[in-house]
Amino acid sequence: MKYAMELTVLALILLFAGSFVIVLNTGEHEWGGTDGQAGDIINEMTGTEYEPWADPIYEPASGEIESLFFCLQAAIGALVIGFFFGYYYRGRRINT
Amino acid sequence: MHIMEGFLPPAWCLFWFLVSAPFVVYGMYQLRILMREKREALPLLAVAGAFIFVLSSLKLPSVSGSCSHPTGTGLGAVLFGPFITSILGLIVLLYQAVFLAHGGLTTLGANLFSMGIAGPLLAYAVYRGGQKVGLNTYLTVFLAAALADLFTYVVTAAQLALAFPAEAGGFVTSFLAFAGVYAVTQVPLAIIEGAVIALTFKYIIDVRSEILVRLGVLSDAVAARLQGARA
Numbered sequence: 001m002k003y004a005m006e007l008t009v010l011a012l013i014l015l016f017a018g019s020f021v022i023v024l025n026t027g028e029h030e031w032g033g034t035d036g037q038a039g040d041i042i043n044e045m046t047g048t049e050y051e052p053w054a055d056p057i058y059e060p061a062s063g064e065i066e067s068l069f070f071c072l073q074a075a076i077g078a079l080v081i082g083f084f085f086g087y088y089y090r091g092r093r094i095n096t
Numbered sequence: 097m098h099i100m101e102g103f104l105p106p107a108w109c110l111f112w113f114l115v116s117a118p119f120v121v122y123g124m125y126q127l128r129i130l131m132r133e134k135r136e137a138l139p140l141l142a143v144a145g146a147f148i149f150v151l152s153s154l155k156l157p158s159v160s161g162s163c164s165h166p167t168g169t170g171l172g173a174v175l176f177g178p179f180i181t182s183i184l185g186l187i188v189l190l191y192q193a194v195f196l197a198h199g200g201l202t203t204l205g206a207n208l209f210s211m212g213i214a215g216p217l218l219a220y221a222v223y224r225g226g227q228k229v230g231l232n233t234y235l236t237v238f239l240a241a242a243l244a245d246l247f248t249y250v251v252t253a254a255q256l257a258l259a260f261p262a263e264a265g266g267f268v269t270s271f272l273a274f275a276g277v278y279a280v281t282q283v284p285l286a287i288i289e290g291a292v293i294a295l296t297f298k299y300i301i302d303v304r305s306e307i308l309v310r311l312g313v314l315s316d317a318v319a320a321r322l323q324g325a326r327a
Contacts, residue, residue: 005234005298009291016288019159029161035098035198037162037277038256042103045262045270052102056197069195070153073188077149084139088303 098192098207099252101200108259113205119213120186123179130180137176137307140300144172145184147296151289152188152211160280166289167248170241171296173216174223175313185212210251219244233314233322237297242290249278 023029042050060066104112130137151168158164172181189207192198199207219240226236257271301308301322308314314322 005295009295012288012291016284019284020157023157023159023161027161031157032162033155034162034164034277034281035100038274039100039103041270041273041277042256042260045260045273047263050103050260052100053106054102054200054202056101056193056200058194059197060195066196070155073153073191073196074150077146077151077153080142080146081150084143085299085303087139091303 098189098199098211099203099256101193101197101202103200104203104206104255104259106202108255109202109205111205112203112209112255116182116205116208116213119179119182120208123181123183126177126179127183130176134307134310137311140175140304140307140311141172141180141184143296143300144175144181145187147171147293148184148188149191151292152192156285156288158281158284162277162281164249164278164281164285166285167211167215167245168289168293169211169216169248170219170237170244170289171293173219173244174237174240174297175300175308175311178213178216178220181216182208182212185216206255207252210255211248214251215244215248218247227315227318233318234294234298238290238294240290241293242286245286245289246279246282249282250275253278 039050060069130141148168151166153165155163155165169181169185172184186204186208189199189204189211193201193204222240222243223236226239227233253271253274256274257267260270261267262269262273301314301319305314305319305323309316309319
């Protein structure tokens with residue numbers, strides 16, 4: 001089958017999205033980042049309150065600005081991927 | 097997988113900087129050779145870097161009820177090896193540390209080691225091993241990328257556990273606690289990441305399998321067979 005792999009990937013993504021919907025409807029979750037949870041565990045493990053000894057040099061002023069930078073990051077990446085795949089596919093058509 | 101700014105004691109920060117540095121230096125050396133001798137592969141290098149950009153910006157919700165993001169380093173590792181990939185990882189981590197307060201400059205060495213070095217090293221080993229025993233190429237890429245993602249988090253858990261051993265039980269207890277937070281969240285993400293990267297690999301074979309042969313990623317025979325399967 002020509003699109004076997006595409007379909008497999010699609011199925012996996014649907015499965016993933018489905019599991020998300022199920023979890024969403026069972027109980028309360030914070031949907032916080034795992035990176036942040038590490039701080040709590042540090043305190044739990046060492047039994048003391050850990051004080052970070054350095055602060056980020058720049059922190060996005062709000063959640064909106066933070067998501068802007070995340071979007072920019074994704075957009076830059078997607079642009080590069082799209083550009084080069086377009087370039088490659090075009091090259092192939094001319095050659096054959 | 098990012099250890100936040102200031103969340104590693106200074107001695108450990110320094111330690112991980114020292115561990116990561118040789119990989120980056122050797123990566124620079126390899127990159128120079130690549131730029132000089134295999135220029136036609138540079139677009140692929142940009143794509144590999146862009147993948148890390150996109151995937152590590154996506155914070156996905158997972159079955160555990162918390163969010164985490166994939167790493168995307170598997171593609172670079174398979175195509176260009178772990179050393180050049182460490183430089184791609186460094187660029188992404190710098191971006192996130194400076195603009196997003198995500199990760200940090202003091203923890204850059206540690207984060208680079210887990211995401212840019214340990215994960216790609218494993219991906220590279222898995223890919224080479226899989227090719228040697230004749231495993232299906234796409235399955236091998238899938239495994240390499242998914243395991244690189246998972247391993248990144250295992251290494252992060254180990255880094256945190258080394259710096260913060262539990263009062264009772266020491267390193268192991270601490271490691272299990274940190275790994276516990278990451279593991280459940282990360283397994284589904286790793287599977288998705290592996291699948292997406294395997295699919296991308298298919299498209300690269302579609303359009304430019306000869307570059308993969310030049311890079312030594314595929315042998316002539318395998319490339320011909322995969323191309324034939326497509327047609």
